[in-house]
Amino acid sequence: MQTVNIKINGKELSVPASYTVLEAARLANIDIPTLCYLKGVNQIGACRMCVVEIKGARSLQAACVYPVSEGMEVSTNSALVRESRKTTLQLILSNHDKKCLTCVRNRNCELQTLSDELGIGDIPFEGEVSDARCEIDNMSPSIVRDNNKCVLCRRCISVCKNVQTVSVIDAKERGFKTNIGCAFDKSLGEVACVNCGQCIAVCPVGALYEKDTTEKVWQAIEDTAKHVVVQTAPAVRVALGEEFGMPIGSRVTGKMVAALRRMGFDRVFDTDTAADLTIMEEGTEVIERITQGGKLPVITSCSPGWVKFCEHNYPEFLDNLSTAKSPHEMFGALIKSYYADKADIDPKNIVVVSVMPCTAKKFEAERPELSNGGNQDVDMVITTRELARMIKQAGVDFVNLPDEAFDNPFGGASGAGVIFGATGGVMEAALRTVAEVLSGKSLDDYEYKVVRGTDDIKRAEVDVAGRTIKAAVAHGLGNARKLLDAVKAGKESYDFIEIMACPGGCVTGGGQPIVDAKKQMDINVKAERAKAIYAEDKSLPIRKSHENPVIKKLYDEFLEKPGSHKAHRLLHTHYTERELY
Amino acid sequence: MSEKKVITFKGTKEQEARLLKAIESHKGQPGSLMPILQQAQEIYGYLPIEVQRIIAQKTGISMAEIYGVVTFYTQFSLYPKGEYKISVCMGTACYVKGANAILDRLKERLGIEVGECSSDGKYSLDATRCIGACGLAPVLTVNDDVYGRLVADDVDGILAKY
Structure with missing residues (x-):
C-alpha cells in the first residue's frame, strides 16, 4: 500500500495515500468532530463541523473529504478551528428544536454529544427559525419524520438514494427554506417508501424515528x-x-x-x-x-x-x-x-x-x-x-x-x-x-x-x-x-x-x-x-x-x-x- | 401533509408528445435533467406532478430528486402562470423601499401566495430578484408593463387596468 508522510498537530505520521485527513487523524487517535459524515454512506463535507487548518490552504478545510498528501501539515486544534466549529454548531443549534428531554434520541444524539464536547455554553444567535419545517409526518405506519429536529446532514438521503436506491426523499427548496422530504411534500406513507428504516438508523438526531407502538x-x-x-x-x-x-x-x-x-x-x-x-x-x-x-x-x-x-x-x-x-x-x-x-x-x-x-x-x-x-x-x-x-x-x-x-x-x-x-x-x-x-x-x-x-x-x-x-x-x-x-x-x-x-x-x-x-x-x-x-x-x-x-x-x-x-x-x-x- | 392549491391539469396529447420527444433527445446524456425541465416548462408553462411523473418514468430519475431541482430554482414553477403575470421585485433597493408591503397587498387582494395562480387563471404572482430598475424602486411588472415608485395603495389602481 502506498503511504504518505504527514504531520498532524506536530506529530509525524505515515498513512495510506488513499486516506482523508479525518481517517488519518483517527489512526493517530486524534478526534475530529463530525456531524454529516457517516463512513461509507455520506462523505460530502456539508456540515463544516470537521474543519481543520491545513498549511498552505487558503481557508479551513473539511477533514472528512480532504485527501492527505505528502508533506501535508494539519492542525486540528487551533483557536481558529475551535472558534469556527463552535460558531457553526451554534448556528445549527439556533435553528434546532432543542427539546432534548422529551426527544426519542435523548442521550443517544450526535448533536447533543457535540454540543457537550464543544462546550456550547449558550446560543447567541436569536432570530427567525426556518418555517418551512414544522409539520411532523406521521402518516406512515413505520416511520415518523420531524423536520424540526433535522440538521440537514443528508445522511438519510444518501442511504435512501445511493445505498437502497429507493430514492423517495431528497432536499427541497433552497437556502433557509431547505428541507428534506418527499416530492410534492407527500408523506412517507403515500410514496414508494419501503419502510426499511435505514434513514432512522443513520439519522444523527431525532428527526427520524419509528412510529411508537409501546x-x-x-x-x-x-x-x-x-x-x-x-x-x-x-x-x-x-x-x-x-x-x-x-x-x-x-x-x-x-x-x-x-x-x-x-x-x-x-x-x-x-x-x-x-x-x-x-x-x-x-x-x-x-x-x-x-x-x-x-x-x-x-x-x-x-x-x-x-x-x-x-x-x-x-x-x-x-x-x-x-x-x-x-x-x-x-x-x-x-x-x-x-x-x-x-x-x-x-x-x-x-x-x-x-x-x-x-x-x-x-x-x-x-x-x-x-x-x-x-x-x-x-x-x-x-x-x-x-x-x-x-x-x-x-x-x-x-x-x-x-x-x-x-x-x-x-x-x-x-x-x-x-x-x-x-x-x-x-x-x-x-x-x-x-x-x-x-x-x-x-x-x-x-x-x-x-x-x-x-x-x-x-x-x-x-x-x-x-x-x-x-x-x-x-x-x-x-x-x-x-x-x-x-x-x-x-x-x-x-x-x-x-x-x-x-x-x-x-x-x-x-x-x-x-x-x-x-x-x-x-x-x-x-x-x-x-x-x-x-x-x-x-x-x-x-x-x-x-x-x-x-x-x-x-x-x-x-x-x-x-x-x-x-x-x-x-x-x-x-x-x-x-x-x- | 400540507395542503397545496389544486389546479386541474389540462395537458394535451400533443404537449405530451413534445415532452417525450424532448426527453428522447437527451437520452443517456449525463446532466440532462435541467434542459428537460426547461423544455417541459416551455411546453406546459409550469411543472405539475403529472409532468414530473412522466419525466421520472422516462428518465429513471426519482420524483424526489426532480422535485428537489424544480423547487431549488426560482425559474421553475409548480403552478401555471396567469394571463397577467405580476412580478414584484424583491431586489435590495426595492426591498428597502417597502416592496414587502406591496407584495402583501397583492396577496391579500388576489387571495393567492407567491408562486400561485388565481383560480380563474387571470393573475399569477411572483417575487423576483432585481430586475435592474432600482431608480424606480419599489417596482412591479405586469407582463411587460413596468410600474415604479409605488406605495401599497397603488395596487388597486394597477389591478383595475387588467
Whole structure:
C-alpha cells in the first residue's frame, strides 16, 4: 500500500495515500468532530463541523473529504478551528428544536454529544427559525419524520438514494427554506417508501424515528381480558444488550426472555421456531419448482422492505417470490389457530406482539391479506429499540437478569432458524434442509460458509444429490437491484435468491439499536452482530429446521405436511403490484 | 401533509408528445435533467406532478430528486402562470423601499401566495430578484408593463387596468 508522510498537530505520521485527513487523524487517535459524515454512506463535507487548518490552504478545510498528501501539515486544534466549529454548531443549534428531554434520541444524539464536547455554553444567535419545517409526518405506519429536529446532514438521503436506491426523499427548496422530504411534500406513507428504516438508523438526531407502538402494547398487557403473546426475531437477541451498555455483539437471549416475562407478557415465544417452519414451506417450494419445472429463481420473501420494493420496482418478479409468509406472520397465524385451540382461548382475545429488528414489519403486519377470519395474524410490532424503552420503563434491571427459556409449546428452535438474522442466513438454512431432502440422507457438512459474510452480492453453486443449485444472496436494496437487473437482462441465472432489504440483513435492520458515526468508524457492526448470530447457531443442539421436534410435531398434529392445503391457507400469501409514482 | 392549491391539469396529447420527444433527445446524456425541465416548462408553462411523473418514468430519475431541482430554482414553477403575470421585485433597493408591503397587498387582494395562480387563471404572482430598475424602486411588472415608485395603495389602481 502506498503511504504518505504527514504531520498532524506536530506529530509525524505515515498513512495510506488513499486516506482523508479525518481517517488519518483517527489512526493517530486524534478526534475530529463530525456531524454529516457517516463512513461509507455520506462523505460530502456539508456540515463544516470537521474543519481543520491545513498549511498552505487558503481557508479551513473539511477533514472528512480532504485527501492527505505528502508533506501535508494539519492542525486540528487551533483557536481558529475551535472558534469556527463552535460558531457553526451554534448556528445549527439556533435553528434546532432543542427539546432534548422529551426527544426519542435523548442521550443517544450526535448533536447533543457535540454540543457537550464543544462546550456550547449558550446560543447567541436569536432570530427567525426556518418555517418551512414544522409539520411532523406521521402518516406512515413505520416511520415518523420531524423536520424540526433535522440538521440537514443528508445522511438519510444518501442511504435512501445511493445505498437502497429507493430514492423517495431528497432536499427541497433552497437556502433557509431547505428541507428534506418527499416530492410534492407527500408523506412517507403515500410514496414508494419501503419502510426499511435505514434513514432512522443513520439519522444523527431525532428527526427520524419509528412510529411508537409501546403505549398500545402496555394497554394490551394491562387488559386482563386479553391473552398477550410476544415473539422475538433472531436479530433482536444479538443487539438488545447494546441499549443497556453491553458491547456490540453481546448475546442476551436468556435475559431478553426473562425481561419480557417480567414486563407481563402471558407467553414468550421465539420467532426462530417459525423461521424453521418458513424453511419447511419455502424449502418445499424450492424443491418443487426445481424438480417440477416451476418458476425460477425462487426469491425469498421474509424481508417486508424487500417485498414492498419488489411490488413497486420489479413487479415482473412477483411470481418468483416465495409465497411463504415471513416467520413472524406464520407464527401469528399459528398462535391464533393451533395454539388458540390447544390453550382453549378465543383467537379474538389473543394479542400477538412481535419484537422485530425492523420498521417495515409494522407496515407488513397491517397488510389485509395477512389475516385469518377477520383477525390480523400479528396485532402489534415493536422494534428492538422500543422493547429496550419498555424494559427501562418497567424498571427491569436488564443486565443483572438471570437467563430464562422460551415458553412451550413452541420452545425450541434450530440453529437454522437463528441465522435468519444475518445476510445469507435464510439461504444457508434452506440449503441445510433442501440438500438433505433431495439427497435423502443426513449430511455432516451443512455449514454453507460461502453465503456468509458482508460482500455485496454472494454467488454460489451448491452440489446437491447430483444436481447443482445456483444460488445468490443480496443484502441492501441497491445490491438487490444490481442482481435483479443482471437476471432480467439474462446475464445471470439462478435457482434460488435470498434478498434482505437492509445492508447486513436483519442484524442491522432499521429497528435495531443505533450506533453513532464515531463508533462506526472503528467497528463493523454488521460483522460483529452476525458473529453473535453464528455463535448462537453453533451453541444449539439442533441446527437443521427439519430436525426440530417442535416442527415435526406441528405437522403431525396440525399442518399435515409442508405445502398442504391447511399450510397454504395459514402460512402462505400473495403480492400486489404497486405504483412507483 | 400540507395542503397545496389544486389546479386541474389540462395537458394535451400533443404537449405530451413534445415532452417525450424532448426527453428522447437527451437520452443517456449525463446532466440532462435541467434542459428537460426547461423544455417541459416551455411546453406546459409550469411543472405539475403529472409532468414530473412522466419525466421520472422516462428518465429513471426519482420524483424526489426532480422535485428537489424544480423547487431549488426560482425559474421553475409548480403552478401555471396567469394571463397577467405580476412580478414584484424583491431586489435590495426595492426591498428597502417597502416592496414587502406591496407584495402583501397583492396577496391579500388576489387571495393567492407567491408562486400561485388565481383560480380563474387571470393573475399569477411572483417575487423576483432585481430586475435592474432600482431608480424606480419599489417596482412591479405586469407582463411587460413596468410600474415604479409605488406605495401599497397603488395596487388597486394597477389591478383595475387588467
